[in-house]
Amino acid sequence: MNDQKEKIIIGFDMDGVIVNNTQPKIRLAKALGFKLLPEQTPSEIISKHLPLLVLRELQRNLYDNIETALTTPLMRGARGVLTAVKKSGFPYFLISRRRIPHIAQGILKKHGLWPYFFDEDNAFFVLEPEDKDVKAAQLGVTHYIDDEVGVISKLNSVKCRFLFDQFNIFSHQPHYTKVTSWAEVKKRLFG
Numbered sequence: 236m237n238d239q240k241e242k243i244i245i246g247f248d249m250d251g252v253i254v255n256n257t258q259p260k261i262r263l264a265k266a267l268g269f270k271l272l273p274e275q276t277p278s279e280i281i282s283k284h285l286p287l288l289v290l291r292e293l294q295r296n297l298y299d300n301i302e303t304a305l306t307t308p309l310m311r312g313a314r315g316v317l318t319a320v321k322k323s324g325f326p327y328f329l330i331s332r333r334r335i336p337h338i339a340q341g342i343l344k345k346h347g348l349w350p351y352f353f354d355e356d357n358a359f360f361v362l363e364p365e366d367k368d369v370k371a372a373q374l375g376v377t378h379y380i381d382d383e384v385g386v387i388s389k390l391n392s393v394k395c396r397f398l399f400d401q402f403n404i405f406s407h408q409p410h411y412t413k414v415t416s417w418a419e420v421k422k423r424l425f426g
């Protein structure tokens with residue numbers, strides 16, 4: 236009786252995975268007088284290129300201002316893979332650290348992802364990286380995709396961790412598998 240499919244329960248981060256903040260960050264930085272290159276925009280890199288106060292202002296605009304938030308595009312390929320995930324029947328969840336859930340939902344709604352892929356039942360908003368691990372453990376998540384090494388490193392309950400590294404700038408580490416595109420996510424999930 237070993238023909239049962241491996242049980243997969245998938246968790247997704249939102250920012251830097253499902254939505255692509257690269258261009259909004261470049262635009263907002265420019266408005267504040269700073270030039271950023273795309274590969275300087277990932278959350279764990281950007282602080283090296285902007286003074287703290289400028290970064291805080293950029294983040295306030297990006298995450299808490301509904302008008303700006305709604306200009307955020309999806310990551311290329313996300314919708315197609317989400318469609319495949321939904322079709323596969325594998326349970327899947329969104330676990331995000333967005334502080335204002337209705338703005339996150341607004342972005343997903345604008346792109347047709349809410350409530351088609353995500354809704355009140357499978358989307359969770361938490362505060363700290365550790366809280367992501369608690370939620371992932373509660374949900375039994377086996378595969379989680381996040382764009383921050385600092386978050387991935389806290390997800391001790393998750394067997395298969397994937398670092399979404401769209402600019403291919405982070406190093407390989409034993410506790411995660413690096414993926415650089417949604418096409419690669421698909422390959423990892425479905426072979």
Ligand SMILES: [Mg+2]
Nearest residue numbers: 248250251382
């Ligand atoms: Mg993220």
